[in-house]
Amino acid sequence: MNYETRLKAEDGVAVSGDLSGAGDPAPARKSRRRTIIIFALIGLALAIAAYFLMRGDAPAPPAESQLPVVSVLQPGRETVAGQISATGTLAARRELPVGVVGEGGRVLSVPVEQGQWVKQGQVLAVIDRSVQSQQAQSSAAQIQVAQADANLAQANLDRALQLVERGFISKADVDRLTATRDAAAARVRVSQAQYRELQARNARLNIVAPAAGLVLMRNVEPGQTVGGGSAPLFSIAKGGEMELMAKLGEGDLAKISAGVAAEVTPVGTDRVFAGQVWQVEPTIDPTNRQGTARVSLAYAPELRPGGFASVVIKSGTVVAPVLPESAIMSDEKGDYVFIVNKDDKVVRRTVKQGAVTAQGIIVAEGLNGTERVILRAGGFVNPGETVKPVKPRS
Template identity: 65%
Template sequence: MNYETKITGEVADGVPAETAALRDGRMSGRMRGILIAGAIIFALLLAIAAYFALGGGEPAGAGDDNDQAPVVTVIVPGQTTVDGTVEVPGTIAARRELPVGVVGEGGRVVSVPVDAGDWVRQGQVLAVIDRSVQMQQAAAQAAQIEVARADAQLAQANLDRALQLVERGFVSKADVDRLTSTRDAANARVRVAQAQLAELRARNARLNVVAPAAGYVLERNVEPGQTVGAGTPALFRIARGGEMEVLAQVGETQLASLSTGVVAEVIPAGTEKSFEGQVWQLSPVIDPQTRQGTARIALAYAPELRPGGFATARINSGSTTATVLPESAVLADEEGSFVYVVGENNTAERRAVTTGIVTAKGITITEGLTGTEQIVLLAGGFLNPGETIKPRREGA
């Protein structure tokens, strides 16, 4: 019959349809497993490569101990000419401050024509004191001079008449001597009266408080109506010529490196504006308590320089040739400052150093280095003396 040769799709190549479907599912699952395992291995290889690339190291070779050494960046600093600068605090003051008080006997203040912040010239009147009584005394003394002159004129006339009568014998020689003495005494009384008047006028002139020198008025401590005298504190304070200065407090070690005449830069507190000055005096003594001395820096007048205010002074201490290192290369502990240099067989060698001033380029090393050494720039805090390292020049 025809159905013996009929093919229905239930058998293909001698394998049932159910068996073929099961075989295809197993093959696709095995392929997925292989792909997943390959992806995991590839990810591990990428992680290992990234670790060595970012960590600056290299895969260690079997049997090579140097490959385990850390790679460090080093520099050869050499020698640099450094302009020394001493930065110290200080106080602004008048270079020559003139306290002005009452010179005469004093009295009631009538007027004060100047105020703090004014410029005055030498001899200018700062305060006027009432002198009404003194003026009357001077007038009385002037009248006494006229009286004395009249007496002197009368004595001179009497003497002249006596001299004419001596020749005729009406007046004796003794009378002439007496009249001469009277004339001389009268002239002396005139001179005494004139001197007394001059004294009164001088005293009256001293009642005015005047400026002893030209300058800038810093303080005014008197008002009209106030009674002042010889014991009254200073009525005015004047900066002669308006000159200012900074009293910079300098340690005794730094003071030894300074000299008069060097240039200094002064920056008052509260402002970034700087003023150029010059050291004109160094303290001859050191304070035994603070171990500091005073460097006096002369400055020209400027409105920003107010006596009593604080300022920062940068004083030029001269040029020197030394090794300059970045701050990251200089370490410190209880034993002092030190750096790591590359020693024999690429080992880290601790080297004690003496630091100097700090500049914009780094820290100055005054002792301990020649500048030809290879200095560990970074990661020195993680090294130990004698540890093997791999030095790498900065920028390589």
């Protein structure tokens, strides 16, 4: 029995075996500390794993360099001239149909063509008047006969007046000769009136221009027989003045009045013609709920009656945001734009388009001008997507 065994025995504890070093507490404390650290690390790992498991499959937010870059514009509010766009048909402002005024006859010649300018009273078609000329000559001869009878009646009356003083002719004979003289003078006037009537009829045989203007239609040829009541043979634009008959809705008609300026562009040409509204018709077509604004135009070869043209009519001023055409999109739900909110996320905004101006498209409803509107990348982003907005280069 060694010293350690004896010591424990004295304390009432039986210890057997080699106990050298077993009584030192330092190794036991180190072992416990190591165990605690291992369990702490395992718990931390489990906590991290649980965190990611709770997040599910949510992707990590993209880096700023990976965000879509979009150009944005704050349009503000601009004062622009209000405009109403419409389409319509070109026509002569005052179209004069010209037909047969007299009894008509066979056409001898037609000295004018379509597109030719004519003066007031200029002959458009010559009608055969051979028979009428003979009638006029006969009427002129009747005047001479009546005048001869009137001269004879006056001479007889003059002689009777000289003889009545001598008592050779009675007062009754003088009265009879006076009546004969008056009747002869009346027949002279009747013959003269008949002659002038024939002259007027003959003058109406030729078809003449009632006013100066441009010949739009010629519907007669030499050798053709025409008569009163037939369809018009010519059509003349008085003074060559033209107009556009623009079709507008009731709301647009209420915004304009006579005298406002307008710009007309005929189909097939890029030339713009200045005009002004000279009449807003007071009636509305009940079938399509549209009315007509008539825009007067000066003559130009490109303005052909019956042609189609577009018109922009001025309608005061408008204060509203103006956007380029690329910023506004449309689908089955209507017109809309994409804006970027304060969190740099894309938001769809429904808008209502106004008139198209040289500066862009007026946004009548949907924007107040302070929004950041996506200009050109709207078709490549989706609502709710995070983007990187940049201002376009000037």
